[in-house]
Amino acid sequence: MEKGAAASANTQKIDPAMEAKLKVVDWDKDLVDWQKPLLWQVGHLGEKYDEWVHQPVTRPIRLFYSDFIEALTKTVWYSVPIIWMPLMLYLSWSYYRTFAQGNVRLFASFTTEYSVAMPKSVFPGFFVLGMLLWTLTEYLLHRFLFHMTPPSNSYYLITLHFILHGQHHKAPFDESRLVFPPVPASLVIAFFYTGLQIILPEAVGGTVFAGGLLGYVLYDMTHYYLHFGSPHKGSYLYSMKAHHVRHHFAHQKSGFGISTKFWDYLFHTHMPEEPHLKIQ
Numbered sequence: 001m002e003k004g005a006a007a008s009a010n011t012q013k014i015d016p017a018m019e020a021k022l023k024v025v026d027w028d029k030d031l032v033d034w035q036k037p038l039l040w041q042v043g044h045l046g047e048k049y050d051e052w053v054h055q056p057v058t059r060p061i062r063l064f065y066s067d068f069i070e071a072l073t074k075t076v077w078y079s080v081p082i083i084w085m086p087l088m089l090y091l092s093w094s095y096y097r098t099f100a101q102g103n104v105r106l107f108a109s110f111t112t113e114y115s116v117a118m119p120k121s122v123f124p125g126f127f128v129l130g131m132l133l134w135t136l137t138e139y140l141l142h143r144f145l146f147h148m149t150p151p152s153n154s155y156y157l158i159t160l161h162f163i164l165h166g167q168h169h170k171a172p173f174d175e176s177r178l179v180f181p182p183v184p185a186s187l188v189i190a191f192f193y194t195g196l197q198i199i200l201p202e203a204v205g206g207t208v209f210a211g212g213l214l215g216y217v218l219y220d221m222t223h224y225y226l227h228f229g230s231p232h233k234g235s236y237l238y239s240m241k242a243h244h245v246r247h248h249f250a251h252q253k254s255g256f257g258i259s260t261k262f263w264d265y266l267f268h269t270h271m272p273e274e275p276h277l278k279i280q
Contacts, residue, residue: 034059036062037065038167039063042159043155045158046158047152049150049158049162049166050149054169056169056172056173057171058173059171059174060171061167061171063163072181072184073181073184074176074181075176075179075181076176077175077224079181080180080221081217081221084189084216084217085217088210091213094206095123095206096123099119099207100120102117104203105117105201106201123207126204126208126211127208128211130207130208130210130213130214131212133212133215135215135260135262137212138216138257139257139264142165142258145164146165147253147256148161173227189213192212193206196209197209219258222237225237225241226258227244240258240259240260243257247271250271251271255270
């Protein structure tokens with residue numbers, strides 16, 4: 001498995017500006033036992049965890065002893081559009097028809113006197129708003145949750161960080177862990193859907209959610225492509241791939257945008273442009 005992952009990473013034609021040179025690891029002398037699941041070991045690394053997790057390797061990672069639970073933490077990239085695009089299309093059509101009936105009013109739960117009727121023409125606006133809100137959500141989650149620095153004396157927070165995102169930085173070429181697996185993803189997606197239904201009228205919240213769901217699908221597909229795709233030099237995706245490679249191998253505490261750099265520039269977490277950098 002290790003040779004297969006390494007071959008997949010090394011057979012890509014990578015521009016020198018985006019070349020990721022990985023440190024050679026003596027597996028027998030590493031801080032963890034690679035013959036056993038890593039999830040229950042990393043919490044014991046303490047103050048050594050942060051440095052260790054940001055030294056990428058080309059071999060895949062096993063998290064759990066149970067084959068069943070382990071399978072739930074992995075997926076193929078195409079499972080994301082296959083599962084979530086039909087749901088996005090169904091919700092979009094359903095809520096557009098609700099708007100078309102002319103019964104949707106904004107602020108009706110607070111006041112009937114000043115509520116605002118929502119015609120079907122606002123549907124595209126709410127849908128695009130959902131897509132834009134997803135890019136902000138993506139940035140905030142990546143920056144403040146996925147890249148939190150767990151206390152060195154907290155076994156459980158280190159373990160939580162590793163399963164949320166640390167394992168991806170440790171094994172960035174593990175294809176089975178590059179997109180969000182359907183089972184845990186369904187829990188997060190249900191949380192966002194319920195939240196939007198609570199704070200917004202059903203059709204408005206559902207439309208914003210549908211746009212956000214499309215944004216999520218595009219995000220996950222983009223993320224996979226940034227790791228294994230070969231975009232044309234000078235293209236938008238080429239710029240984003242270089243941006244993401246540098247996030248993994250040189251500037252882990254900045255460059256949190258995956259589908260856009262906009263929020264990095266807005267919140268001053270962008271990386272300095274280094275077009276001829278060869279990542280060490």
